Amino acid sequence: MKITVIGGGPVGLTYCALLQQGGHSVRLWSQTHPDGLNQRFDGTFSGDHVIPGAGSLEDAVKDADVVLLARCAQGMQDVLDRLAPILDGQTVIFSAELSFGSIYLAHALMRSQARAGIVSWSTTVATAQRRDGVVRVGTVRDVIDMAVSGGMDAQDGLRLCQELFGDRFRLKSSPALIGMSNLNPPIHLANSLANLTRIERAEDWENYQCITPVVGRMIEALDTERLALAGRFGFEVRDVFDHYMMTFPGIRRGSVSEMAQQVYERAPGTMGPRSLETRYITEDVPFGLIPLCELGRRSGVPMPLHEAAIGTLSTYLGRDFRAQNGMLETVVAELQDLLGAATS
Numbered sequence: 001m002k003i004t005v006i007g008g009g010p011v012g013l014t015y016c017a018l019l020q021q022g023g024h025s026v027r028l029w030s031q032t033h034p035d036g037l038n039q040r041f042d043g044t045f046s047g048d049h050v051i052p053g054a055g056s057l058e059d060a061v062k063d064a065d066v067v068l069l070a071r072c073a074q075g076m077q078d079v080l081d082r083l084a085p086i087l088d089g090q091t092v093i094f095s096a097e098l099s100f101g102s103i104y105l106a107h108a109l110m111r112s113q114a115r116a117g118i119v120s121w122s123t124t125v126a127t128a129q130r131r132d133g134v135v136r137v138g139t140v141r142d143v144i145d146m147a148v149s150g151g152m153d154a155q156d157g158l159r160l161c162q163e164l165f166g167d168r169f170r171l172k173s174s175p176a177l178i179g180m181s182n183l184n185p186p187i188h189l190a191n192s193l194a195n196l197t198r199i200e201r202a203e204d205w206e207n208y209q210c211i212t213p214v215v216g217r218m219i220e221a222l223d224t225e226r227l228a229l230a231g232r233f234g235f236e237v238r239d240v241f242d243h244y245m246m247t248f249p250g251i252r253r254g255s256v257s258e259m260a261q262q263v264y265e266r267a268p269g270t271m272g273p274r275s276l277e278t279r280y281i282t283e284d285v286p287f288g289l290i291p292l293c294e295l296g297r298r299s300g301v302p303m304p305l306h307e308a309a310i311g312t313l314s315t316y317l318g319r320d321f322r323a324q325n326g327m328l329e330t331v332v333a334e335l336q337d338l339l340g341a342a343t344s
Helices: 010-021 057-062 073-086 101-112 154-165 175-179 184-194 196-200 213-232 240-247 256-266 284-299 304-317 328-343
Strands: 002-006 025-029 036-043 047-052 066-069 088-094 115-121 126-131 134-140 144-149 169-171
Touching: 002 010, 002 057, 010 025, 010 036, 010 047, 010 126, 010 134, 010 154, 025 036, 025 047, 025 057, 057 073, 066 073, 066 154, 073 101, 073 284, 088 101, 088 154, 101 115, 101 175, 101 328, 115 154, 115 175, 144 154, 144 175, 154 169, 175 328, 184 196, 184 213, 184 284, 184 304, 213 240, 213 256, 213 284, 213 304, 240 256, 284 304, 284 328
Parallel strands: 002 025, 002 066, 036 134, 066 088, 088 115, 144 169
Antiparallel strands: 036 047, 115 144, 126 134
16 A cells, blocks of 8 residues: 655654555655655664655655655644645545644545545554654554544544554544544643753653652543543543553553553653653644633533643743644634534
């Protein structure tokens, strides 16, 4: 199968390697690596992979069966606006459904009268970081929730994902549910706030080790608000405890902090961010959390901890995170239409 991966970060590069290992024809469209690259990997798997570049976005899409979006959320709107008019029956996979980008793409496809199948994943297939030019693959997840839209048959979408990355996907009813299932934004928000000076001073710190009992308690409380929002629309989404159990098979169930310490002890070396420009903040807050808060306000579900944590981080950094999400109004309006009277 011919797949174009859009996004040259560590996760996007890991997808290219995994797909090549599966015998697929892969190209990368990335402004950072326009001509492709030879990339070394270590961790869960190791070796060198030659990843060809795709040239222009038009070329990247034209000959592809599947377009796999692993781009940072800040650049998502521009890519989707450019992508929608040139799609012609391909399947677009969102890895992961952080920004409700699939909702935005469906709206853009309707405007441009183009067609595409859309698949939303609740999280990434793999975790990965780049250090000193090497991509370290932390884990390949066993279970990933997914949903389809754009008129795509659900079973066709499931079979496609299985062909690409194996039998690890579970079908869910709605991309809105998938968007509410992403646990990374609240986890990253709590850990970033508690370790903000480490990030600012570019210190080396272990991500999972620093999910201490106080950080874990905040993550659990944020999760309670997220679950209440999902429940408002009749969605059953996995909680943070199941998230850890599914992401890291073999750990013992406990508090969030206890499970995070097990992850650290088993495989140290997953480092926390060393810059205030980390995706933990610049992506997860405006694109992952603010849409949930706005949906909560419009549907009468209070999310005071989310609001307070975002407000605190905004004050620390002197930023208006809401203004940084140009998709927000379209996404929330489309979600209201999709979810119907529950938001009125």
